[in-house]
Amino acid sequence: MTLTQLEIFSLVAELQGFTSAAHRLGISQSAVSHAIKALEQELGVALFRRHQTTVELSEIGAQLLGRARAMLGLANTLAQEAADARGMKRGTLRIGSFGPTASIGLLPPILSRFRQVYPGIEVHVDEGPDRQVIQWLDERRVDIGFVVLEQERFDTVPLLEDQLVALLPAGHRLAASEAVTLQALCDEPFILTEAGSSELVMRLFSQARLQPQVRYRCAQLLSTLEAVSRGDGLSVVAQASLPERADSRYVALPLAPRVPRRIGLAVLDRRLSSPATLAFIALAQKLYPSST
Template sequence: MLLALVSSDGIAGAGAKLGMSPSATSHALRALETALGTELVDRNAPGMALTYTGKQVLPHVRDVFASLQLAQATALAGAELRTGLLRLGSFGASATIRVLPPLLERFKARYPGVEVVVTEKPDEQTSQDLVERRLELAALTLPKRDFDTQTLAVDELVAVLPSRHPLARLETVPLKAMTSEPFILTRAGSQALVTRLFEKNGLRPQTSYELVQLMSILELVASGKGISILARLALPQYYEGVVLRPIVPGASRRIGLACLDESRLSPVARAFWQEARRYQASLKRSPA
């Protein structure tokens, strides 16, 4: 109101700018002066003039108004997703390297002003980050009954063998045949799935190594130190000295996007969630 008054020739003019009647404007001015405990307008001066205190207050009013405009512009930009920050969790290489990149590329093309930060931790820790609201969205192994989820990909376990190993000549590798060789067990995202596969079939591997780093496993396999079972999507397309073969019986896992409550996502997280749905729909429409 004060800014409208100083840029007008009187109460009526200021009211017109604000869409108020002269009477309502006068009452609003009185209420403002009462709240501040001092007069802001010199009513004895010709035209519209501020009192000494009014002149002292005016720069602060302008600062507040400018800050309010900036806040409104920032909020509007965020609502329209011209800017924003999305922290996205990932349980491991399968999601980080193979599943998320095409989705992130589509999202960045649609919302170039939104910054996306991907944080990779083990599946359990990433799930806990969702529960404790350090993240809104994360790529996790499914099922996750405590979360709203949507499937992004299906990953299968494969035998990881030295290229000159006798089992590498087979089109599919019997799981039982993998129990007579030194075995390298992953301690990363697919560990539980690999362990369950052996247990389900009443088998026990001859575990010689338990390793977290994928490259360490591949190097040991390539050098003939053992064989392994890993999730296909976590593996590079080619690694010298290593071949991949399907396992019989096999096992697979679903990789999905998860959140605590789909209906309560922030605008930027909701946009990513919806983009994931559009992406999956486009894959289903694509010819096989």
């Protein structure tokens, strides 16, 4: 069993195909097939169920995938620690990010500084909804991720606190209010933004025993802003995710009572994190010191 085999196994599982994994790795499909077959023969189990155009993990394959990714993570940490002894000239850092707050607000300045200090570290950034970043952390597909706090099963570092706000069309009857209650948002069609803190938003309604009339689910904040501006419905978004330039077509108002939201970085276990991961955390704390 080799690390290369485990890497191919992990990538085939992620992409659900031998051909796509081969393209990603820059090798032939036959090489991918051979590596998986050799690994299956050594382990004595079938890791995948083969279909005409795709593959899916077998039950034992799904069970072993987490172990494989843990081994790959430890191997990466080992390589990083060796690189650290040489001044961290080489290595890889995988980052999970979500929504405008992290991907547009927090990440760019940290990443810019990190690349200046550690130009030899290859950085990969995957973007998805906040719940997907948590899944990536659990599956060890990323080394570090931006998350909505609190996340008790991870080691976390807070970076930013903002608040959730109600989003209304500029001409709405509540637009002149100082704040908006969750109950008021249940009286009209609701637009749920799934790119950001959608689970936090729905949990708020659930805890208040309220049920919003969800009519639209938007994958991107921009779509939500456009839908609200047209008068298609109301929404709740994070204040820090809104564009810096004001838009006269919609109004953002605090919720009553106020609902804070904290964003931070998370790792599975800081003690096992690679030097590159720890260096990224250190730079983030220097750039956002007020919340630490």
